[in-house]
Amino acid sequence: MKKALKWGGIALLALFLVAAVTALSLAGTAKKRLAKKYDVTPPAALAIPSDSTSIAEGKKWADALCSGCHGADMAGTRFFDVPDLGLICAPNLTPGGPTKTYTDLDWDRAIRHGVNKDGRGLLIMPAKDFQYMSDEHTAQIIAYLKTLPAAEQNWPAVKTTFLCDILFQTGAFGDALNVETIDHARPAPPAPQRAVSPEYGAYLVTLSGCRSCHGAQLNGGKDPNPEAPMGPNLTPGGSLPAWTADGFLKTMRTGVTPYGKELNPKFMPWKNVGYLADDQIQAIYAYLMAQPKLETAVIKK
Numbered sequence: 001m002k003k004a005l006k007w008g009g010i011a012l013l014a015l016f017l018v019a020a021v022t023a024l025s026l027a028g029t030a031k032k033r034l035a036k037k038y039d040v041t042p043p044a045a046l047a048i049p050s051d052s053t054s055i056a057e058g059k060k061w062a063d064a065l066c067s068g069c070h071g072a073d074m075a076g077t078r079f080f081d082v083p084d085l086g087l088i089c090a091p092n093l094t095p096g097g098p099t100k101t102y103t104d105l106d107w108d109r110a111i112r113h114g115v116n117k118d119g120r121g122l123l124i125m126p127a128k129d130f131q132y133m134s135d136e137h138t139a140q141i142i143a144y145l146k147t148l149p150a151a152e153q154n155w156p157a158v159k160t161t162f163l164c165d166i167l168f169q170t171g172a173f174g175d176a177l178n179v180e181t182i183d184h185a186r187p188a189p190p191a192p193q194r195a196v197s198p199e200y201g202a203y204l205v206t207l208s209g210c211r212s213c214h215g216a217q218l219n220g221g222k223d224p225n226p227e228a229p230m231g232p233n234l235t236p237g238g239s240l241p242a243w244t245a246d247g248f249l250k251t252m253r254t255g256v257t258p259y260g261k262e263l264n265p266k267f268m269p270w271k272n273v274g275y276l277a278d279d280q281i282q283a284i285y286a287y288l289m290a291q292p293k294l295e296t297a298v299i300k301k
């Protein structure tokens with residue numbers, strides 16, 4: 001009996017040691033990935049416009065694509081703050097923040113390649129979607145951000161805990177370090193002609209990152225945020241065909257679906273989609289309705 005207890009104890013201790021070594025090694029690899037410096041050279045230099053029409057266009061894109069995380073005034077937000085996991089702020093993008101020393105190439109590196117001025121991979125920042133943004137639209141956004149009044153707002157540096165590093169390394173947060181998966185040598189294609197067409201809608205759906213929450217095939221998915229509800233099926237297999245284009249437009253403007261359900265802006269960024277113009281939102285609907293009719297994906301979480 002005593003012997004059995006002794007061996008049982010040794011086996012437990014061995015198990016514990018194996019778990020501890022595995023955790024240390026996972027966290028160590030994560031730290032290396034997070035600290036790695038990338039020497040990214042965008043395929044071509046952007047020409048940044050200075051005319052008022054381009055700057056006004058840049059504001060519309062920035063409101064729709066950047067303000068959800070960087071704030072309506074672009075001065076940044078405390079984007080992710082969970083004591084057990086860490087703190088990740090979306091920085092101040094006005095000339096009062098870290099971008100005040102950015103060259104035009106640095107801007108392109110951050111937006112479409114996912115690295116900061118030092119070459120560190122940006123976390124959460126959705127460069128994997130923005131890599132498909134046309135040169136013209138990227139340049140308009142940069143032009144607009146440079147004209148903003150400098151907000152004197154500083155945010156703490158990125159902090160991740162041991163637990164967060166382990167989870168990150170096991171892939172629990174999905175593709176959070178976009179620099180690793182982007183093809184940095186591929187020039188971005190020009191944007192499709194602006195029209196209420198599935199082609200132009202496809203462009204907007206890509207830039208807006210609808211797939212990160214509604215699934216790769218848009219038939220249902222889940223944001224890595226553990227608190228988030230399931231992102232519903234947006235293909236004709238879901239409830240959208242009955243909404244009509246008009247109901248879809250109203251939902252993106254008011255956050256209330258034709259069935260009276262209020263969409264939580266914390267999980268479904270309808271306010272950002274709502275910054276787009278009517279024809280753009282209609283193009284998104286046209287694209288969604290042109291998808292194959294898929295059954296809703298079953299997400300295990």
Ligand code: HEC
Nearest residue numbers: 065066069089090091098110116117122123124125126158
């Ligand atoms: C889903 C949230 C999210 C969206 C949307 C987003 N960002 Fe970010 N962005 C972040 C976070 C978080 C960081 C900081 C990441 C880090 O430091 O690891 C960041 C970092 C940056 C940086 C680097 C600044 C520095 O510290 O040097 C730039 C530039 C930037 N974003 C521009 C943009 C622009 C322009 C848009 C819109 C086209 C945009 N972002 C949209 C979350 C977002």
Ligand code: HEC
Nearest residue numbers: 208209210213223229230231232239263264267268269273
């Ligand atoms: C950050 C995650 C996220 C992103 C990005 C996102 N969604 Fe959602 N969406 C959700 C979640 C979660 C819900 C369910 C919200 C709820 O139940 O309150 C939702 C609900 C919806 C609904 C209501 C569907 C229904 O059947 O009730 C529509 C329509 C929708 N999203 C369209 C879009 C479109 C179009 C895009 C891209 C332009 C998009 N979403 C981007 C997370 C997201």
